[in-house]
Amino acid sequence: MDMGIGLWCLQSTATSPRSFGQAYQELAEDARLAEDNGIHSLWLSEHHGYYDGYCPALMPAAGAALAATESIQIGTGVLLLPLHEPHRVANAANLLNEQSSGRFQLGVGMGYRPVEFEIKERDMSQRLKLMNAGLDVLRTTTQTPTWVGISSEKAAERAGRRGLGLFISGAFSKDVVNTLIQAHRTAWAQSNPSGDTPPPVGLLRNLWIVDTEAERRQALDWVRSSYLVYAGLGWGADNTGVDFVSQIETSMDEVEKSATVGSAEEIATELDGYDVDLVVCRIGYDQPPRTALTEVIERIGRELTPLVQDLGVQW
């Protein structure tokens, strides 16, 4: 099981204001720190037109992170494909991989904010059609490893049928995660009866390494408050127990229950139950002080990564 970190959103929030220039400079610094500590990958996230500057253009940001590093993988988790021109995405992905000797991972998703479709003058009711058309273009124009961000069994099945990797939200319980993985694997097996290696599964987890109960409570509060951003963005998912639009407190309780917070050994034991190729530790919250963020990056690399390297999918 590989260990990545995410999600770098390059924001300046009301909670933690900063200059955007600083945010992009710290992206390069964090990527180098993660690389130096043996972390597999760093993942970026996209939104448009939000007050806090949530990164709307992941490819130039990925270019900066890749240019600043030598071995770590940089991924989009996720790029909102229906809001882009797919041929441009493919060209940028190919260039990123050419420049970085194959260190770029392309995660794509559908998007869910009506205002973002309005900004790009696209019909949100047609987002599935736009997504599928975009994936068709990517299939023929890029060899870049492609993952699909999903929040429903149907979406997991679609990704499986296409032979694409899965990128699962950090807000879901273990039962929901396992259901989504099963849907993905079953659909892939039915579409590829002679195939031997299913496409990879990546799992975003709210995760923090702590030593004391006080630190644990602090980390869980950071996790809870981080979802205020998603409440502001209007994120929710059907049939998962998570809906930040209508049930914010209940959803935060659900997120807290699914968070993986403890010693490196406790976290490794918890992750042993997931049949995935990659865990992306969601640590890019806006509340922790920078020293806490850099410390947890180092600990994920030095303490957790060695413990989980033999876990997960074994093909």
Add this chain to the structure above:
Amino acid sequence: MVRLLLDLRRISEPAERERLAREADENGIWGVVVTGPQGGECVEASAIATTTHHVTIVVDVDGNDVHPTTLAEEISVLDQITQRRTMVIFRGTSTSKATIATLLSGLPSQGVILSPPPAQASIPIQSPEDIPQTKLPEDVTQLATIIDQYRDSQTAFLIVSWERPIKELARHAVGRAASTDFPQMVADMADQIDPID
């Protein structure tokens, strides 16, 4: 004065583009011009920005078949990465160019405003026909004549192709492009004291 922009668009090897950009950065060239496949222009510019500190990154973008807000978002993020060192050469319709210029000035266009905004108050955006380009000769006397012509014709920017060491371009052309009383004898003396291979 005329600001010199070193043309890196025809340099096929990424490592060579980065080396030339770094040399331009270290020797006081005002800007480097970069591009990429459609959609990858700001990716290339971002990589060059990461390896330089001072030089202006002039990104040549294809504005056809792309929503203007998408392109403006990419350029705005690039300007955060370059830390205010972005300039744009835009190829596309005048309508798209006007929309992008508005957005890159931090102003709303049809109710849309960029977030994050550009780091600069306003990112310069030019059309290709606004900026002359030339392949500079190796001969220093001929080089001086050409630079003098563009400087005296009130041209703001000049894209130059140059196949000799960047330091030589900087020594003989940057000061001349900036001033009518450039002391050529100082550059010539520097060639004697500190020859450039």
